[in-house]
Amino acid sequence: MQALTFGGIEQIVCQSVSEPQILEQGDVIVQITLSGICGSDLHVYHGREAGIDEGTVMGHEFVGTVVDTGKTVKKFYKGSRVLSPFTTSCGECFYCRIGLTCRCEKGDLFGWVQNGHGLHGAQAQYIRVPMADTTLVPLSNDISEEKGLLLGDIFSTGYFCAENAGVNNKGTYVIIGCGPVGLMTILAAKDLGAENLFALDHSNERLQMAKEFGAIPLNPLTTDARSIILNATNDRGADAIMEVVGSPDALRLAIDLLRPGGTISSVGVHTAKNFSFSPGEAYDKNLVYKIGRCPAHYYAGKLLKEQIIQRYPVEKIITHHFGLTDGARAYEVFDKKIDNCIKAVLHP
Ligand SMILES: [Zn+2]
Ligand SMILES: [Zn+2]
The missing domain is CATH 3.90.180.10 (Medium-chain alcohol dehydrogenases, catalytic domain)
Known part of the structure; x- marks a missing residue:
């Protein structure tokens, strides 16, 4: 064969x-x-x-x-x-x-x-x-x-990611990465009731589909995504971040956009040896972190x-x-x- x-x-x-x-x-x-x-x-x-x-x-x-x-x-x-x-x-x-x-x-x-x-x-x-x-x-x-x-x-992985993030109709959420899994995660988060859902990616074509699927598209290359998310949350940061990229930079961005007591849900396959945030930062954020294979x-x-x-x-x-x-x-x-x-x- x-x-x-x-x-x-x-x-x-x-x-x-x-x-x-x-x-x-x-x-x-x-x-x-x-x-x-x-x-x-x-x-x-x-x-x-x-x-x-x-x-x-x-x-x-x-x-x-x-x-x-x-x-x-x-x-x-x-x-x-x-x-x-x-x-x-x-x-x-x-x-x-x-x-x-x-x-x-x-x-x-x-x-x-x-x-x-x-x-x-x-x-x-x-x-x-x-x-x-x-x-x-x-x-x-x-x-x-x-x-x-x-x-x-990938649709299962997206759903797992959104469930791990604790998505409901009240919070403000961010999806980092609008590749195939990110786009599936948008649909899953919408299914779980997400209304304030931001999606970040560097590709405007991918962001266009993110928008079609019901997310608010943000391109960090051309907009100040952090201040938009802070503005939307009384300066707190998002309630949960769904990180689907699997890179140290994406994880760093996730903790920067998260409010204290919020959740990061990672389904991107991470291959780095260390976290891109310190135990001290995690403590100071009262971070809930969920990661792993679906x-x-x-x-x-x-x-x-x-x-x-x-x-x-x-x-x-x-x-x-x-x-x-x-x-x-x-x-x-x-x-x-x-x-x-x-x-x-x-x-x-
Ligand atoms: Zn796969
Ligand atoms: Zn078994």
Whole structure:
């Protein structure tokens, strides 16, 4: 089959690899119909997250159709339409039982093979999914592939971010970063009732979509975002900041814009060694700080069941479509935001 593999820093190779097979009886094989390129794939691409084996199939966002099942699989059959979170989960361990499926004791991240161990990814024609009954989520025919794809990672991540921020209809909130996850976070915050919601980004095109999604756009390059937010809050600062970038600068800005006793909710994948604020500053702000990977299995199920994904035009952020053979170009376009790319997807 065709797949995009990691060939070294900033090297994405479209190559022929062997098709995945059932290895354990709880596995299924999914034929992928749509696959995403995620901001966190760029950490691997640029070598900010190191350790992945060359030749690993990239990617962790996908929807598709089950084409083969192990003997103990009960919930899925050949032909089942499915979406997948970006990690596998067992459904039984301490973390799965409390809904923190992203920290499953037996879970693995798709698209990460290190020293021969781990799971190949989703930027390919087929993928092996272990613990399929408790990892995959059924996707009914009335939900589009695009919605299913975004539920498996970034819409769920945005919702998790907004919930961790404690968003309601009374506060003043700021979202730092209007990339794909930031835009999803805006919709999630609106769903939770946010009325005074500022969105910060350096790209006017992204801010335009932030505005369409219901946020007040602010470009720190051309406006004094800090004084606008202070003005809107009687000089206190925002009640919560949703930081989706994952950079030290974004975190620094978050604490500067926050009122004492407020919450920072971070879902950007941080790779820095130190915080960009001191314990003293955190103490003086009575800071509440929530950070970490979204339990996407839990959220995807919840957002489908409560018919939340159905209400929002999440798929508007998908600006670019590629085939696998154009995979290297797709990464470049997504990484450099060429042609105002927001979210790029692959059609294997
Ligand atoms: Zn992702
Ligand atoms: Zn588990």
